[in-house]
Amino acid sequence: MDQTGTVGKKKVRARNLILHVHPPKVRKTSIRFTLTFGLGGMAAILFILQVFTGILLRFSYVPSPNEAYDSILSITNTLLFGSLVKNVHHWSGIFFVLVTFLHLLRTFYTGAFYWERRWNWVIGICLMVIVMFSNFTGYLLPWDQLAYWAVTVSTSMLYYIPGIGESLTGLVRGGEEVGGNTLLIFYNFHTAILPLSIVLLMAFHFWRVRKNKGVVVSKDADETLVPADPDLVLKELVVALCLIAFVLLISIFFDAPLQERANPAYSPNPAKAPWYFMGIQELLLHFHPFFAAVLIPVLFLFGMFLLPFLKFKEQHEGIWFFNQKGRKLALIAAITAIVIVPAGILINEYFLDFEGWMKNIPPVISNGLIPFIIIGVILTAYFLFIKNRYKPDKSEFILFMFSFMMAGYAVLTFVGIWFRGPGMVLMWP
Ligand code: HEM
Ligand code: HEM
Known part of the structure; x- marks a missing residue:
């Protein structure tokens, strides 16, 4: 195979991959940046970052109360780029919640929840909840005071569900108190069940967007079509690169917080839930x-x-x-x-x-x-x-x-x- 033949094949393969996500042509009005702000795509990129850095962290993290905190210290202090990987996981976890929430607002405020889009709204709400719980289950893993008490405060809210509150709290914690079983349960949800659920729901979510012939546009919008590659793909690439650069920059300059080792006998004052549950704690x-x-x-x-x-x-x-x-x-x-x-x-x-x-x-x-x-x-x-x-x-x-x-x-x-x-x-x- 000559040089041009190989390049040609590679191009076709890349194009085939793109066509799995986008149709060959899209409406010009639907790719305007200010319609979606690229938020859905950003959420997807952040998820990929989480999976990538999460898998790297898994190589060294040990989900047991005696070893978790030390394994985190060894990731940040002894591994090459360990601190950076941990920081990226921390910050993109926070941005993931924020961006997904902003995407929810954008789909609501552009009226993208009616009629044929309603299932995507429903799947979206499920995704929002799972993204929050992905963050929440991850919160416990460093096993420091912040993690331990935030999870204690948050899981104790379950007590108040009439009839099943006490048994549900016990089930979630794997015992009466937050301890080794809780860590193992959270770890399994965090690194397997929740990411897998996100992958499945996301696949369905994307398929629905495609089935609805792209994102929502006003009914009297211009019908002109443009090729998805390069018109849309190039914009997506710019958004993805800017986002990754931003996450990297934040991760280089700001370390993920780590307090002292979890101490079940001593509660910090105030003991606060993770930030996205603070509204409920305030209520x-x-x-x-x-x-x-x-x-x-x-x-x-x-x-x-x-x-x-x-x-x-x-x-x-x-x-x-x-x-x-x-x-x-x-x-x-x-x-x-x-x-x-x-x-x-x-x-x-x-x-x-x-x-x-x-x-x-x-x-x-x-x-x-x-x-x-x-x-x-x-x-x-x-x-x-x-x-x-x-x-x-x-x-x-x-x-x-x-x-x-x-x-x-x-x-x-x-x-x-x-x-x-x-x-x-x-x-x-
Ligand atoms: C689905 C999106 C995910 C979110 C929102 C998320 C979020 C988090 C958060 C907030 C932490 C605590 C880290 C800190 O604050 O310093 C964490 C820790 C951790 N996550 Fe994730 N994560 C996600 C996916 C994953 C995946 C897919 C894996 C592995 C397959 C993973 C593995 C880990 C490990 C091993 C830790 C403990 C190490 C550490 O604290 O840095 N995560 N995650
Ligand atoms: C993991 C989280 C999510 C990912 C990765 C994701 C991804 C996407 C992408 C890429 C699109 C098309 C482009 C765009 O609108 O930016 C989209 C559309 C959509 N998303 Fe999400 N989404 C997520 C969560 C949500 C949430 C929380 C909601 C709302 C409850 C939601 C509701 C919708 C709706 C209704 C559409 C169709 C929009 C339209 O037709 O204009 N999604 N999503």
Whole structure:
């Protein structure tokens, strides 16, 4: 085979590979960067980085309470590029959660959850949950104080699931306390079950995008077609390289945190959950745990799954925030949440003490049902006011509520991370 023949074959092979993911031609409007910001592709790249660095870490990591911490020290201190590999795994794990969440927001705000895209939304929600649990299970593995107590705090939230809470906590921990069994369970989920689930769901997710003839575009968009290779592939390549360069740069300059070896007898103060669960931990300071850690998250998740199955008459596909009114409503919702959530936290912290006022009533009612109903009534009245004032259609109204909840959760997370000190008391950072 002559030189040109070999090169030609290689090109054909590369093209065949690309055609497994993309069709030969794509709509010009669908590859505009500002439509998707390349977020889905970035999530995929981050996953590949996690698998690659994770497999390298597995060569030296030992999942046992006596050896885990030392194996981490030996990875960072003695192995060539060990520290870099660990840092890349740490940072891209965090970016993976963030980017996947931003991708969720983009698919929502560009109306990519209706009709034929609804299964991709549902698979997406499953992916979001699995990505968070991948991060969570990884969190325990370094077996330092941060890991041990964050997992203790988070798994104790399961206690409050009525009927099965205690046995479920025991099952997840593999015993009463976080210990060697927990580490082994988390390790197996982290390095086998969860990554495999992501691969399977991701394959289905990509296939659905292809089946839907690419990403969402507005119905009166230009129909011009362009070749996927190079028009789309080149953009993807640039995004991938920039992302990898960014992760490497962060990993060179910032080390993954490692505290002292886990000590089950000594709890740091404050003991905080991982950052993406901090919103729930903040809610726990205001509501009875059944409401904060079970009912509210379950209702929220249920709503997310249900969303694409509601009956919509209107079409708002492929346009950011649906239209001018949607843009305005999202802004009002976000501003409202940014004002009233901190106000609610302060009022509850300094003026309201439902549990103290109603000592004879079980806390699940005094500090759970009652504040839940009060807040529910206030929010319903506010949402109805918005409905009467702006006359949104169903999608615009859902966009309003979605924006309110997302901004609200972001504020709770922010307060939990930055404004809670020893004893989880409010403090100025
Ligand atoms: C699915 C995406 C993944 C995410 C989000 C993720 C996240 C994490 C996180 C946050 C840590 C704690 C590291 C630290 O903070 O310093 C960790 C540790 C670890 N992960 Fe992953 N990981 C993923 C996939 C994998 C895979 C596929 C493997 C192996 C096949 C793996 C193997 C490990 C090992 C051995 C550790 C312990 C060593 C260390 O702490 O650096 N991970 N992971
Ligand atoms: C591991 C995590 C994920 C990966 C790797 C991933 C990857 C992708 C990619 C590459 C696309 C096409 C290009 C793009 O939109 O950027 C896409 C589309 C889509 N994703 Fe994801 N995704 C993930 C998680 C999610 C989540 C959390 C949701 C939302 C709940 C979601 C919902 C969707 C929807 C509805 C589409 C179709 C978008 C459209 O047609 O415009 N995905 N995803």
